[in-house]
Amino acid sequence: MLRELRSSVLFTLVSMILLGGVYQGIVWAIGRVAFPEQAAGSLIRDRRGWVVGSQLIAQPFSRPEYFHPRPSAVDFNAAATGGSNYGPSNPEHLAAVRERLSRLAAANQVPVSQVPAEMVTASGAGLDPHIPPAGADIQVARVASARRVSVDRVRDLVQTHTEPPTLGFLGRPRVNVLELNLALDAVLGGASSTTPPHESRR
Numbered sequence: 013m014l015r016e017l018r019s020s021v022l023f024t025l026v027s028m029i030l031l032g033g034v035y036q037g038i039v040w041a042i043g044r045v046a047f048p049e050q051a052a053g054s055l056i057r058d059r060r061g062w063v064v065g066s067q068l069i070a071q072p073f074s075r076p077e078y079f080h081p082r083p084s085a086v087d088f089n090a091a092a093t094g095g096s097n098y099g100p101s102n103p104e105h106l107a108a109v110r111e112r113l114s115r116l117a118a119a120n121q122v123p124v125s126q127v128p129a130e131m132v133t134a135s136g137a138g139l140d141p142h143i144p145p146a147g148a149d150i151q152v153a154r155v156a157s158a159r160r161v162s163v164d165r166v167r168d169l170v171q172t173h174t175e176p177p178t179l180g181f182l183g184r185p186r187v188n189v190l191e192l193n194l195a196l197d198a199v200l201g202g203a204s205s206t207t208p209p210h211e212s213r214r
Contacts, residue, residue: 056190059198065190070141073193076119077158079143079151081189082130083112086138093137109133122150142186145174159200169195 043050054067065071070081072088081088085096098105112132117124130140131147148170156166173192177183 056194058194064194066141067188067191068139068141070139071190073189075158076154078193078196079148079155079187079189082140082143082147083108083132083134084138085134088139090139093139095134095136095138116150120150120154126150141188141190142175143189145170145185145187148174148187148192155196159196161200165200166196169199 049055055063056065056067058064069090070084070088072084073080086092086094096105109132113124113127116127116131126146127150128144128146130144131150149167152163152166152170156163159166169192170187173187173195175186175188177185
């Protein structure tokens with residue numbers, strides 16, 4: 013009996029050490045060596061070296077001189093990712109989409125038919141950092157007007173920051189909103205050149 017008990021306890025301890033510590037340590041070490049940027053959170057820094065966000069997590073932007081992200085069902089709270097869980101025919105979901113569509117079309121002075129579905133629906137995690145190129149295109153005129161620059165200058169930045177499908181065939185082209193907005197400030201000047209990053213986007 014004692015022998016079996018000793019074996020069980022020893023097996024439990026060894027398993028805890030291997031699977032609860034050693035394995036995680038090995039994975040962490042591999043990540044830090046092979047993928048240091050991703051292992052650190054894919055952080056984005058501004059030209060002063062301040063961490064302003066992550067390539068993987070959306071942030072809210074509402075000022076007219078910035079491109080705006082997709083809606084978020086969790087109010088861009090990275091600690092509470094998730095979707096609304098509303099079905100496509102849910103009345104509350106449809107009402108929210110109609111309201112977003114109307115507001116977005118009016119703010120950017122474009123027909124509702126030009127607004128991509130991604131711009132009025134939240135992603136599954138609520139933190140999608142990307143928008144489709146068409147979602148950026150409908151905002152170009154507004155951003156250019158707010159910054160008092162030509163539409164072509166803003167559109168060039170959008171094209172420069174449009175990422176192709178992964179490996180050339182997985183997914184679709186996309187634009188990282190935070191990276192594009194930082195590029196706008198870096199190239200054209202903006203609020204974040206004099207204001208701490210967390211205060212510059214509302």
